Structures are given as C-alpha cells and as structure tokens.
Amino acid sequence: MQTFFTSLYSALISIFQSQRPADYGLYKTDIFSLVGWSTLGVALLLVLAYYYVFNSALRTGMFRTTHWVLTLALAAGLGVLLANSLSKSHGAEPSSYLGYFMVVNMIVAALWFFLFSVLLKRWSTYARTTPFVGPF
Amino acid sequence: MPTSVSAKPLALRFFRGFRLAGVLLGTALLANCGGSEPAETPAAKPTKGAKPATTPTEAETAPLNVSVFLEYSGGMKGFVPRGGADKPATEFQQRIGALITETQVNGAVANRKYYLCENAAPKAVPFSELRNLVQGNVAQAALGTELPQMLEGILARPQAAQEVSVVISDFIYGPEDRSAFSQLPNLIRTSIAPVSQKQLAVAVFGETSRFYGSYFPAVKTPVPKRTLNGEKVPYYVWVIGPPALVARYSAEVFKNAPAQQAFFGLKTSTPAFAPVLVKLTDPKLKPSGSVYAEDNGLTMKVSDDPAEFTVGLNLKELPAAWQQPAFLAQHLQVRLPNGQAAVVPNSVRTLTEEQQSGQPVLAPYTHALRLRVTKLAAPTATLSLALPAPETPDWVSAWSTANDNTPAPRTFGLDQILTGVRQSYPTPLPPVFTVQLPLKNDK
Numbered sequence: 001m002q003t004f005f006t007s008l009y010s011a012l013i014s015i016f017q018s019q020r021p022a023d024y025g026l027y028k029t030d031i032f033s034l035v036g037w038s039t040l041g042v043a044l045l046l047v048l049a050y051y052y053v054f055n056s057a058l059r060t061g062m063f064r065t066t067h068w069v070l071t072l073a074l075a076a077g078l079g080v081l082l083a084n085s086l087s088k089s090h091g092a093e094p095s096s097y098l099g100y101f102m103v104v105n106m107i108v109a110a111l112w113f114f115l116f117s118v119l120l121k122r123w124s125t126y127a128r129t130t131p132f133v134g135p136f
Numbered sequence: 137m138p139t140s141v142s143a144k145p146l147a148l149r150f151f152r153g154f155r156l157a158g159v160l161l162g163t164a165l166l167a168n169c170g171g172s173e174p175a176e177t178p179a180a181k182p183t184k185g186a187k188p189a190t191t192p193t194e195a196e197t198a199p200l201n202v203s204v205f206l207e208y209s210g211g212m213k214g215f216v217p218r219g220g221a222d223k224p225a226t227e228f229q230q231r232i233g234a235l236i237t238e239t240q241v242n243g244a245v246a247n248r249k250y251y252l253c254e255n256a257a258p259k260a261v262p263f264s265e266l267r268n269l270v271q272g273n274v275a276q277a278a279l280g281t282e283l284p285q286m287l288e289g290i291l292a293r294p295q296a297a298q299e300v301s302v303v304i305s306d307f308i309y310g311p312e313d314r315s316a317f318s319q320l321p322n323l324i325r326t327s328i329a330p331v332s333q334k335q336l337a338v339a340v341f342g343e344t345s346r347f348y349g350s351y352f353p354a355v356k357t358p359v360p361k362r363t364l365n366g367e368k369v370p371y372y373v374w375v376i377g378p379p380a381l382v383a384r385y386s387a388e389v390f391k392n393a394p395a396q397q398a399f400f401g402l403k404t405s406t407p408a409f410a411p412v413l414v415k416l417t418d419p420k421l422k423p424s425g426s427v428y429a430e431d432n433g434l435t436m437k438v439s440d441d442p443a444e445f446t447v448g449l450n451l452k453e454l455p456a457a458w459q460q461p462a463f464l465a466q467h468l469q470v471r472l473p474n475g476q477a478a479v480v481p482n483s484v485r486t487l488t489e490e491q492q493s494g495q496p497v498l499a500p501y502t503h504a505l506r507l508r509v510t511k512l513a514a515p516t517a518t519l520s521l522a523l524p525a526p527e528t529p530d531w532v533s534a535w536s537t538a539n540d541n542t543p544a545p546r547t548f549g550l551d552q553i554l555t556g557v558r559q560s561y562p563t564p565l566p567p568v569f570t571v572q573l574p575l576k577n578d579k
Binding site: 018022 | 415425426427440
C-alpha cells in the first residue's frame with residue numbers, strides 16, 4: 001500500500017511539477033502513506049456519517065445533492081489540511097512540492113469520498129439515491 | 137410505504153450497512169499491515185532524516201606520539217644565538233620555540249620525547265634542556281653528522297613507524313667523500329628506506345632565519361666556513377610518520393607553519409562527508425534540480441535539469457595550506473563513471489561558526505562545496521571525490537642551489553634531497569583522501 005500511495009501521489013504531483021524536492025525521501029518513506037491512509041479514513045468516516053448517521057439513524061432531511069456536495073467539500077478541505085499538517089509535523093520543508101501535494105490530496109480526498117459514496121449509498125435509508133440513482 | 141418501514145428492518149439494514157463498512161475497514165486494515173510493513177524495517181528507518189553519511193572515522197584515530205629531533209651541530213648554532221633585550225629572537229628561535237612548546241602542551245599529542253642529534257645516536261633530553269638550547273643558552277655543539285646517517289639513525293628506531301618524528305635541521309649535506317654528491321637522491325632514499333617499506337609520509341616545512349656565527353656550506357671552496365651576522369639561511373622541519381598522524385601533527389600541532397611546505401605520501405583518515413540537502417537556510421547552499429536523499433545516497437533525475445547540491449566535508453586533518461578553498465577548488469577531483477559531475481566553480485567554502493550554528497546540519501563539517509551532476513546514464517553509480525596528492529611544489533627548486541658557498545636563502549641540493557624522498561613513493565602519488573557517494577537514477 002505504501003508503494004501504491006507513493007506512486008499515486010508522485011504521479012499526480014508530477015503533472016504539476018516533475019522536479020522532486022530535496023526532502024522527497026521523507027515523502028516517500030513516511031508522508032505519502034500516512035497522508036494517504038488518513039485521507040482514506042477521513043473520506044470513509046464522512047461517507048459513513050453522511051449515509052448511515054445523518055440519513056439512516058437520524059432523519060435530518062440532508063439527503064439532497066447539495067448536502068452531499070457540501071460533505072464532499074468538507075472531505076476535500078480536510079484532505080488539504082491533512083496533507084499540510086502531517087507533512088509539516090514530519091519535518092517537510094515548505095516548498096512548491098508541498099503546495100501541489102495539498103492540491104492533489106484535495107482531489108484524492110474528493111475522489112475517495114465519491115467512491116465510498118457510490119459503494120455504500122444503497123444501504124442508506126433516506127439517501128440511497130444521493131447523489132444519483134444506481135449503479136447498484 | 138417507504139416511510140412506514142418498521143423499526144426492526146431499519147436496524148437490520150443499518151447494521152448490514154455497518155457490516156459492509158466493517159468488512160471494508162477490515163480489508164483496509166489488513167492491507168495496511170501487509171503493505172506498510174516493509175517501510176518499517178530497520179533498513180529503511182535511517183533514511184528518515186534524509187541525512188546519508190559515509191561514517192566519520194573518528195574512532196580509529198591512533199594516539200599521537202611525537203619524537204622531536206634537533207640537529208645540534210656547529211652548523212646549527214648560528215640559528216640560536218644567545219638572546220637579549222637588544223637582540224630580537226631569530227625566526228628559527230620563534231618558530232621552533234613555538235613548535236616545541238605546542239608539542240609539549242597540545243592535548244592532541246599523547247606522548248612526546250625530545251632528542252638532540254649530535255655526532256652519535258640521538259640523545260634523549262628533557263623538554264627544558266631543548267628549550268634552553270633553542271633560547272641560545274648553550275656553549276658546546278658537536279661536529280655534526282652527515283644528513284643520511286642522521287635520518288637513518290632516526291628512522292631505524294623500532295617505534296619510528298608508529299609515531300611522528302620531527303626532524304629540525306638545516307639539511308646541509310656536506311659529505312667527507314665528495315663523490316657522494318652524485319648519488320644524493322639515492323643516498324636519501326636509502327637512508328629513509330622505512331618510509332617506502334612502511335608507507336610513511338614525509339612533510340617538509342622550510343623557512344629562512346637570521347643566522348649569527350659560523351656557517352658551514354656544503355661546497356667548501358673557496359671558503360670552508362663563513363661567519364654570518366644576521367644573513368638569512370634556510371632551515372627545515374621534517375615530519376615523518378604514518379600518513380594520518382603526520383596529517384594530524386601538521387594540522388593540529390604545527391599550526392603556524394611557514395609558507396614553504398611539501399608533503400609526500402600524506403593521507404588523512406576518511407573525512408566525514410555527506411550531501412546536505414535539507415534544513416538549510418542559506419539559499420546558496422540549497423539544492424537545485426531534482427535530487428533527494430535515499431538509502432545513504434542520492435536519487436536524482438538529471439535528464440531535464442542538472443542536479444546541484446551541497447556536500448559537507450570535515451577537512452580539519454589537512455595541512456592549513458590545503459584547507460584553503462582556492463587550493464581545494466583547484467585540486468579536488470570528481471569522478472562519476474557512466475555520468476558527468478563536477479565541482480561547481482567558486483563553490484568551495486570554509487564554514488564559519490555562524491553558518492554552522494544557524495544551520496546545525498553543517499556542524500560536523502569544516503568545508504562545504506557544491507557538486508553538479510549533469511549526466512547519469514546508469515541506474516546506479518558511485519560518485520567519488522578525491523584530493524590527489526600534489527607533486528613536489530615549485531618553491532623547492534627556487535630554494536635549491538648547486539653552490540651554497542655564498543650564503544643565500546637556498547640549500548645545497550634541496551631538489552636532489554627531495555627527489556630522493558619523492559622516489560620513495562609510487563607515481564602518481566596516492567590520493568590524500570577519497571570519499572564516495574552512491575547515486576541512483578530517478579525513473
């Protein structure tokens with residue numbers, strides 16, 4: 001999985017910047033997998049909360065696509081935050097690479113959120129068709 | 137109907153949902169354990185701080201034992217006139233007085249012994265007697281030995297191969313047998329045979345000093361002896377011993393050495409060396425291009441832009457003259473098989489205390505320089521940075537003469553004598569040090 005996250009992030013960041021920073025070794029050994037797992041976990045938790053807490057256990061009426069999009073935005077925002085704070089706490093230096101990493105992790109967090117939504121929405125009581133009907 | 141779903145199926149559905157999530161989480165956790173384990177192995181850990189280093193070899197330093205030999209013959213007496221308020225000390229008295237004092241008190245020296253080389257075997261004397269002698273408080277001086285015999289006697293001692301021998305003499309060779317002149321290099325080479333047999337190093341320091349008294353030139357015609365009154369003639373300090381110890385003595389004890397220096401077979405222990413990429417504040421030191429530290433080496437991509445980075449070196453064991461950035465910039469050699477690398481011009485610098493305290497990553501080093509890698513063809517390669525030993529310096533021929541009957545700041549046959557020393561070593565001279573840095577090509 002570490003290799004997966006490293007290649008995922010490296011490939012996505014290289015779209016913006018092909019040069020690797022001096023502390024890339026740190027990203028490779030620690031930061032990518034840590035941020036990768038945390039982002040995945042946060043996206044999953046938000047999906048569970050949205051579909052099974054707010055739209056199954058509780059009846060909050062937040063099944064509209066707007067609510068879903070807002071939660072997705074929250075996931076994306078947390079993705080940026082996680083990439084920034086975890087990298088810095090592991091000793092990464094502020095650099096353009098870190099900036100692009102934050103951008104990429106925002107997209108990745110949104111992606112995970114979308115993916116988990118599609119996978120898990122059918123067991124939700126009130127939001128099984130949010131944001132769209134199907135495919136399951 | 138959808139709103140009238142009873143409580144039981146709802147709960148069931150709810151839990152089914154969680155079951156699925158649980159399965160997902162479970163697989164995720166399993167994958168986590170399996171996947172990230174290799175990253176946690178000890179082998180991968182040290183790369184964390186991105187600070188690869190060829191290990192500093194501080195531990196292997198042998199104790200520095202020193203024996204100082206002062207040739208004390210009639211020909212040396214003129215360097216050490218009796219002082220007084222009206223008579224300033226000669227250069228010899230200042231320099232050698234400081235050197236023996238430093239040898240006596242310096243913490244780097246483990247043991248020190250002092251000898252006088254008269255016409256017989258070296259005679260051990262206490263420090264105070266040697267100091268008195270340098271001060272000029274002495275009446276008697278011996279006839280003097282011939283140079284090859286003196287060197288032979290010093291190097292024949294069994295401990296000579298393990299310690300540093302410091303020979304202070306005018307190195308004027310005036311043999312009884314005139315025909316020996318033609319064999320000067322060979323005579324010297326034979327007399328210092330242990331140097332090549334036991335791979336010792338020789339450091340030669342030369343200085344001119346005012347001279348008061350009887351001067352005995354090697355060439356005895358037209359006059360075999362002159363009386364000088366303050367004219368300047370040369371004397372030399374030879375430091376002979378194991379290469380790393382000679383380097384240490386020259387750098388740490390003989391700190392205020394004269395400018396004329398020549399080193400043969402000098403080798404330092406492998407200096408602390410590492411690329412320094414992160415935690416730098418000085419923009420001139422920060423890396424450029426695509427390069428990062430990994431597995432005790434560097435991984436770089438130089439296909440688009442060359443990689444340029446700072447490396448730190450601890451060169452405190454080099455003689456002071458060789459620590460000069462200009463000297464290093466001129467002599468340091470970079471080799472990279474299957475690639476192209478060089479020292480960036482004007483990038484060699486000595487690190488100031490300010491730079492070191494502001495950037496603690498530089499603290500282990502005395503020097504920093506920039507390396508630029510422009511080509512790297514193989515997937516992996518080893519960059520080596522070496523300081524090739526310089527050949528006999530130019531001042532030697534300028535200080536040599538074929539006729540020293542008229543006193544001048546030249547020594548009879550100095551070039552011949554040092555040719556004899558030079559011939560004790562292979563050609564080319566072995567490098568003073570070599571450090572290596574593994575490189576990896578970034579796919």
